[in-house]
Amino acid sequence: MGIIVQKYGGTSVGDVKRIKNVAKRVKKSVEQGDQIVVVVSAMGDTTDELVGLMNDITDNPPRREMDMILTTGEQVSMALLSTALQELGVASISYTGWQAGIETEPEYGNARIIHIDPKRILHSINEGNVVIVAGFQGMTEDKEIATLGRGGSDTTAVAIAAEIKAERCEINTDVDGVYSTDPRIVSKSRKLTTISHDEMLEMATLGASVLHPRAVEIAKVHGVNLMVKSSFTDAEGTYIKEESDMEKDIVVSGVAYDTDVNKIEVLQMPNEGGMMSDLFEHLANEKINVDMIVLNEHGSRNFNLSFTVGVENGDRTIEALTKKKESLQFQTISLDKKVCKVSIIGAGMITNPGVAAKMFKVLSEQNIPIRLVTTSEIKVSCVIPEERGVEAVRLLHTTFGLDDEDTLQVEV
Amino acid sequence: MGIIVQKYGGTSVGDVKRIKNVAKRVKKSVEQGDQIVVVVSAMGDTTDELVGLMNDITDNPPRREMDMILTTGEQVSMALLSTALQELGVASISYTGWQAGIETEPEYGNARIIHIDPKRILHSINEGNVVIVAGFQGMTEDKEIATLGRGGSDTTAVAIAAEIKAERCEINTDVDGVYSTDPRIVSKSRKLTTISHDEMLEMATLGASVLHPRAVEIAKVHGVNLMVKSSFTDAEGTYIKEESDMEKDIVVSGVAYDTDVNKIEVLQMPNEGGMMSDLFEHLANEKINVDMIVLNEHGSRNFNLSFTVGVENGDRTIEALTKKKESLQFQTISLDKKVCKVSIIGAGMITNPGVAAKMFKVLSEQNIPIRLVTTSEIKVSCVIPEERGVEAVRLLHTTFGLDDEDTLQVEV
Structure with a gap:
């Protein structure tokens, strides 16, 4: 009570x-x-x-x-x-x-x-x-x-x-809970009994639309026990708890899939103090949220920058940055709309450093090109061509032992 | 400005x-x-x-x-x-x-x-x-x-x-203003240029639905200049002012018609202190608004009582009073749903005592039976059979010189 x-x-x-x-x-x-x-x-x-x-x-x-x-x-x-x-x-x-x-x-x-x-x-x-x-x-x-x-x-x-x-x-x-991936894509996806706030946060941000990340964040900070369940059936839902207990040994607990992604590439920007922050500050002022950010040095004095934005902001981003081309001093900017983001999530990854490598390996074995990678302690995200997305999700779901009939863990 | x-x-x-x-x-x-x-x-x-x-x-x-x-x-x-x-x-x-x-x-x-x-x-x-x-x-x-x-x-x-x-x-x-009567009933009805708050109040209460009496009351108390006009045309509307100036000499400025009326008759109630107020208090508690009230003595110790209520409250009134029959000690109660109320309104009536008589005369000449009458300083209302309502409105509109082609005043 x-x-x-x-x-x-x-x-x-x-x-x-x-x-x-x-x-x-x-x-x-x-x-x-x-x-x-x-x-x-x-x-x-x-x-x-x-x-x-x-x-x-x-x-x-x-x-x-x-x-x-x-x-x-x-x-x-x-x-x-x-x-x-x-x-x-x-x-x-x-x-x-x-x-x-x-x-x-x-x-x-x-x-x-x-x-x-x-x-x-x-x-x-x-x-x-x-x-x-x-x-x-x-x-x-x-x-x-x-x-x-x-x-x-x-x-x-x-x-x-x-x-x-x-x-x-x-x-x-x-839906009646949080699934190991989108059941519409992978018929063998499993409903999770419990999941940690952090894992859920990664799942939610990455397009598992059952629960908004803002809500999960507040739940995490204030230690609120969350449950995602169906409005229509009496099935037990998924608990989102401080610590995911039952499944904490499982390395990867879910595969997320997000088509709401545009990739932006800014080439040859001078590697000077403040240039990067100017760029992102400008985007923030325009209320454009940036997600994955990857930076490479290009020679000693320039760098190349890639990042993703929501599909609704792709064109706006190009427009906003083109206006600032002179002050930001980059050479070219390009937009790729035909991409999606596939991610694996799991609290167990922290102690299993080989997980990302495994992911890259299975994708490359199927010749799925990886355009962008970001990693955190509990997730690895890859931007890949949009038309290969579903295939990649199914592949990763099977690879990491999430298919319903086979809950054995995969060696990594 | x-x-x-x-x-x-x-x-x-x-x-x-x-x-x-x-x-x-x-x-x-x-x-x-x-x-x-x-x-x-x-x-x-x-x-x-x-x-x-x-x-x-x-x-x-x-x-x-x-x-x-x-x-x-x-x-x-x-x-x-x-x-x-x-x-x-x-x-x-x-x-x-x-x-x-x-x-x-x-x-x-x-x-x-x-x-x-x-x-x-x-x-x-x-x-x-x-x-x-x-x-x-x-x-x-x-x-x-x-x-x-x-x-x-x-x-x-x-x-x-x-x-x-x-x-x-x-x-x-x-509608584009306040009319001398309902234009749907009398094609020759005139739009009034000005009308006083009091006249409007009587018009509104009596079924001229352009403006709610509560609003007119507040306007009257606080001296607000009101205007009723069309949302769709640029025509001048009707001014509702402290004093109706332009038309104040006209005895009758409008004929109102209200079919939203049920008549209740309570026969032979003892003429004792408090019995009347008990009855109306009881109706007030039931949120039943009573309009016209007419009381006749019946012998030396009883009276007969008639009043009107809104059509939605006719049956409820009978029900409410029947429950109290013992304490109110009346003999019979009856409900007449087939009635309507026709009223003439005009600030000029105060100084023209013959107006009511004129109204009764023209109605009786056409054999329209009058079931109930109430009068105030600026209106006379008659309850008559519902099926004679439209005829009565037209008759009165002509009688009191309100028809459009003839704005001459009628002698009374």
């Missing part, structure tokens, strides 16, 4: 029937003696519809007004869910982000949570209510409404769980 | 195209040098759609959650209108009810405005913005969202105009 935060995403509350179904699931949790806070997203296509209305007016909607309109989506779903619960005889109350005490930065469209004042949530829980909170939104110090951007509802749920010291935060979604 | 509050109803902001059109109208006002506050309703059918979602869950939605969901309607339209204005190069900012400082009673679904803190509106006006405010909504002292009920957006507009001492409050709607 304790407080459990349950997040239901847009698909889970996609229509009235599904909302009623969520209400039944929440009721079951209440009957098990738990106190429940539910964080909801907007219903299914609502967000797209609202964006559509805005786009009928302008191609470039003001961010403040965009947040105004988008936050209505969760306000609708939370009121419906609260009503559905009351209809089942479960006391319930819904709160918008600002009512729930979620204070954010003054950054429309992509605000971070600064602080949560949990008074109202706790008061309502203690009065015996299931508290429904609108995900994805909060209020700035100036009482302006701001949205949290991508993964906002996951972030809301985990941040509330951290603030009220919930026993657990459940991310209820349209 | 001054501050003008403009209200646009649901039809006026019915779709994106209309919202763009409203933006153009507002822009024109700005270019004339006025500072503009716009109050918007939800787009066209939005409210019905939201209610529909609720009704898919339960026949009896909790009022608090109903307000949660309904208030999203105006939040969507205000963000779209603000965006459309910015797209036209007009600085604009939108505020929800709570952001605009509208404080209401803690009465979900039907809250009255207690107070408006205009700081934020005035600040944004002074920064050069057109301020868009969500109509129909506010926040209670406990930071709960509440709606204002019927006529809520009109009420918001007039209350803001009163608070910020606006030069004028324009109610932009789908």
